[in-house]
Amino acid sequence: MSEAARLMDAAIRLSLRGLGRTAPNPNVGCLVVRNGRIVARGWTQPGGRPHAEMMALEAAGAAARGAELYVSLEPCAHVSPRGPACADLIVASGVSAVHIAMRDPDPRTDGQGAARLGSAGVAVTLGTGEAAARQAMAGFLSRIALGRPRITLKLAMSIDGRVSMPGGESQWITGPEARAHAHLQRALADVIVIGRGTLEADDPSLDVRLPGLEDRSPRPAVLSATLDAIPASAKFADRDPLLLASVDDLCGLAVNDVLVEGGAATASTLLAADLIDRMLVYRAPVVIGDGAPGAGRIGLERLADAHGRWRLAETRALGNDRLEVYARTR
Template structure:
């Protein structure tokens, strides 16, 4: 390992983050090509839609200068062909002297094979550099491959007293504009945003990314709506460019399905749970099957409680405003407070940030990578 390796891998990780929310069904990957003299001669990150891959973009920029160079990649180069040649073969052809990888890809089509092809081409391979940081970026891809579901981030906003507001047909703000803007950044970095039909009824949200110049990064809007009672007049349908997927029960007659489809909604019937509601485990499996790797859950207390009870929350982002919510407020987990998550012992407070008088805390599930995912 060289002294500059960590610095260059950190640059590759920063590039990978640019693709979050844009690259599904492929993971967001970053790559940096560095000459023997230490000059960066190529950079790339996975293009929107998943192709071309980061390695191909970086090596094309480097051109002939890539021969004898070092390429830093945040995820093991793929070893299977899709809409283009396998990245492992592209790297072998470019003939860099070294390949430095943060994390091995658990996808069985690649796992270890990308490294083997580089080694067979005479390229020195180092893996495991900043693996934990890389895993945070591609966790949804890892879960989709190994568990058949996307990664789940729960987002909620509470008042100073820990209660959420009760909607009355339009959004009610607990936090200020800076905290809300950060929440929209979470949307931009997600493949899909999920709420329950109750949130649509209470707030009539658009669920798009409204940061200046970033409306194109709005995620797929997903609504858990067992009996398809979402009104065709909902604001969800005003932006026809952003998909709306309605997940409903598959054992119900759905008389509103045709009207909602006419408004642009895609209907996804799934089995129901013991309470007769769409099963969230099945819902995540269906989303993963459609290529979704990162889901932002913004539903109300009932949806938050269902995901917490099912042990499906990988990260929780909690915004807390400076003022208390009034007497009609609701507990964030349908009858239970934040301590149901924060004091459970299953989550660790990874960091805290202030937005003026508002505070954001991020809680991450305590997890351990399986041996199959650990760098060797």
């Protein structure tokens, strides 16, 4: 890995600190580098402001003059009531070169930020680490390209594809390592969604129970066309929950990443509407037999229609369980 690639990789990893907290803005990471040494770091703050570039430049101070800047997304070119354009801040800082992982698809910037830097005499390189940057900002990019958040479906199931016993018992199919990983996924989401059936059967907390990450619990939501209101007695009722009457309500959320945790009816509805972009399948080494499946009918008429829709993106062992991550092929 070249030095430029290594530094950009560090900036992209830094951007993940904001994942699930910056919507509707993207989660961006930024480094200020002087003579090969990192002198300042920044990442997009909760609520989307300040931007990563502002945080890094303020931390660098006078050390930014003549330094190089590594940023995971093209600096914005538009002035907002919430803050100045990052391209202007960079020019004013005296930075000599800016390395950008990917162009910003937001039409308010989309090439204009890089052009403004170049016009001011700042050397600009574009494209280092683009694939990793796209992955880190997948939710934001989904909202720009598809007009909706990235939607991830989480399933914990047995070898034979069952998510509960015939009587409904489902705690716990997977072990502690898999459950901890699932809680980490909650911490990286803006909103966590369940269906009315799951609310009534399990009354889940839908929070993050990992030491040090308790404040990263996503906003809970219930998807139900028949629920008039979320009961005040629900375990998550104190966290300003959302009631979504339709998938249109879900798609219209001004967030980047949505995590869906069930149940089967909700999973089926979203799969049938082709709204699932990613699946996290936690598979436990148990056989349940006549239990409940993870999803019901999703509208496929032929087996051939099921092929080619999903790509295995990642696998890993989590204790005795195995995680399979599938990405929708579009």
